[in-house]
Amino acid sequence: MRSVRFVTYGCKANQYDTQVLREALVRRGLAEQDREADLVVVNTCTVTAEAGRKARQLIRRIGRETPQARIAVTGCLAESEPEVLRTLPGVDWVLGNGEAKRPVNFLRELGHEVDPEELGIPAGVTEFAGHTRAFLKIQDGCDMACAFCIIPKVRGASRSRPAEELEAEVARLVRSGHVEVVLCGIHIGHWGLDLGSSLADLVRRLAHLEVRGEDGELLPFRVRLSSIEATEVDDALLEVMAARPERIAPHLHMPMQSGSDAVLARMNRWYDRATYLEACHRIRARLDRPAFTADVLVGFPGEGEAEFAETLAAVHEAGFARLHVFPFSPRPGTAAESMHDRPAPEAVRERRAALSEAADAVAQDYAARLEGARDTVVLEGFVGLSGRYQRVRVEPDALEGLPRAVEVTLHREGDGPGFLGLHPRPVA
Ligand code: SF4
Known part of the structure; x- marks a missing residue:
């Protein structure tokens, strides 16, 4: 071959x-x-x-x-x-x-x-050709047992990769030209539990990691956490994120799945609605206008109109910057496969549409609060993604001689989802 x-x-x-x-x-x-x-x-x-x-x-x-x-x-x-x-x-x-x-x-x-x-393979990867953002898998597997999820069965228990290996891999990726590294895995909040460490420890190390280029110059880069459970965003992690917002993006993707306690219990999730929303408030009190994104499942068995209304209200209260709405589909081999009381397909379609509409409205409210904020943008051409997960355009003239990661002042462009990045300058 x-x-x-x-x-x-x-x-x-x-x-x-x-x-x-x-x-x-x-x-x-x-x-x-x-x-x-x-x-x-x-x-x-x-x-x-x-x-x-x-x-x-x-x-x-x-x-x-x-x-x-x-x-x-x-x-x-x-x-x-x-x-x-x-x-x-x-x-x-x-x-x-x-x-x-x-x-x-x-x-x-x-x-x-x-x-x-x-x-001659180093542990991990050296680049993600064609991408500004590189993914770095820090752990694999999951120890939980959500009723809808087959992943623990196909990926096994949580295993963390050693911090030293990950630091070396981040340095390699940054030297290959990546200015954002996204920490990913199956259950990243459990990173380190099998090593006597914690995700906050790893993020602290990466927040202070210095990567130098061939001429000894410091190379700028940012780290973003991918999906993390709201209950696993602890004070130690928030302390690092609050101290280095230009290095650790103020964005947390925290799967909510449902805003109804009854549905969350049937899903075998380990938190209730109040705990999830309390985490949002706690994080907001520590970080400057953090972006929350989330996944929600609609049409899970037992979700009636009252339960769905609770989810809708929770979406408004959490104030998401973006929401991914998935209709429930039973996977063979999961606990949810044999659950009864599935809502009718027509109801699921309507709920999905209503949730998407609500998500757009709360995303607009969140974007309005960002007017005037300074944020770091990782550019691909003249458009990029801000630390708070917003699409930002920068005038080509203003970019001359600047690197791919710039700090800008966010200015909304009309009522749409995009921003114009004003006064770009290199990340310090
Ligand atoms: S949904 Fe996430 S936390 Fe739950 S079992 Fe699947 S991988 Fe684990």
């Missing part, structure tokens, strides 16, 4: 896993190629029924359109339904998370006898 194509579904952790394989295979001499590749690696997701359906559909299409290609299916779907995948035309390997996570194992499964030394 001389060439390889990668297709990735799902979360940031999955995209990171693909990058680990990509770097190993390219080091092994395979050229990355979009069409006519000898090997196609499809890294799958099983978090929703839709994610699984899309992956199966694509695999069938690859098998039909490029019958000469050999297909390796990896990721969570490969773990949860290997038998189904093995029957698809063109599929040569179905490698679950245990087999495919380490490149050496992956290559051995494909019939390459490899010495890890020979590959």
Whole structure:
């Protein structure tokens, strides 16, 4: 095999896993190629029924359109339904998370006898080509048991990567030109529990990490936390975030799932509505206008109109900068699969629309509060993402000679979702 194509579904952790394989295979001499590749690696997701359906559909299409290609299916779907995948035309390997996570194992499964030394692979990755933001997986697995979620079954218990390894990887990514590193995983709030440490310790280390370029100059970069549970944003973490807002983005993606205590209990979530909202208030008291984003599931079994109204009210109270609304779909193998009392599809559609409308309104309110704020923008061209997760445009003339990470004053452009970044200057 001389060439390889990668297709990735799902979360940031999955995209990171693909990058680990990509770097190993390219080091092994395979050229990355979009069409006519000898090997196609499809890294799958099983978090929703839709994610699984899309992956199966694509695999069938690859098998039909490029019958000469050999297909390796990896990721969570490969773990949860290997038998189904093995029957698809063109599929040569179905490698679950245990087999495919380490490149050496992956290559051995494909019939390459490899010495890890020979590959010269540092732990982790060196770049995310074509992206300003790089993902860094700091842990894998989850110890919880949410009723709707199959992930703990396919990724196992939480395992943290050592802090020293992560610091070295951040330095590598920054030297490769990435000015934002997103810490991701499956349950990042549990980072360090198996190492006698905590996420706050790791974030503190990264907040003070100095990365220098070839000429000894300090390279600016920012760290963003990806999804973290509201109950795991503790005072120690907030202290670091408050002290270094230009290094640690004041943005927290905290899955809410529902604003109804009854539904949260059925979901086997470990907090109630008051605890979630109290976390939002506590964080807001410590950080300057932090951005909250969240996931909400609509149509979970037992969600009636009253429960949904509680979710709607909670969305207003939390004041999200952005909300991802997902309709519930039962996954085989989860506790929710056998739960009754599912709302009618029509009701779920209406609730989803109502929630999206409410989310737009609260996002507008949040954006209005940012007028005049100074924030760091990581640019791709003249447009970038601020620390508070806002889209910001900077006038090309003002950017001459400036790096890709600049500090700007936010100014709203009309009633739309975007900002103009005024008075850009390099991040100190
Ligand atoms: S916390 Fe819950 S939703 Fe998140 S990965 Fe673990 S079991 Fe799944």
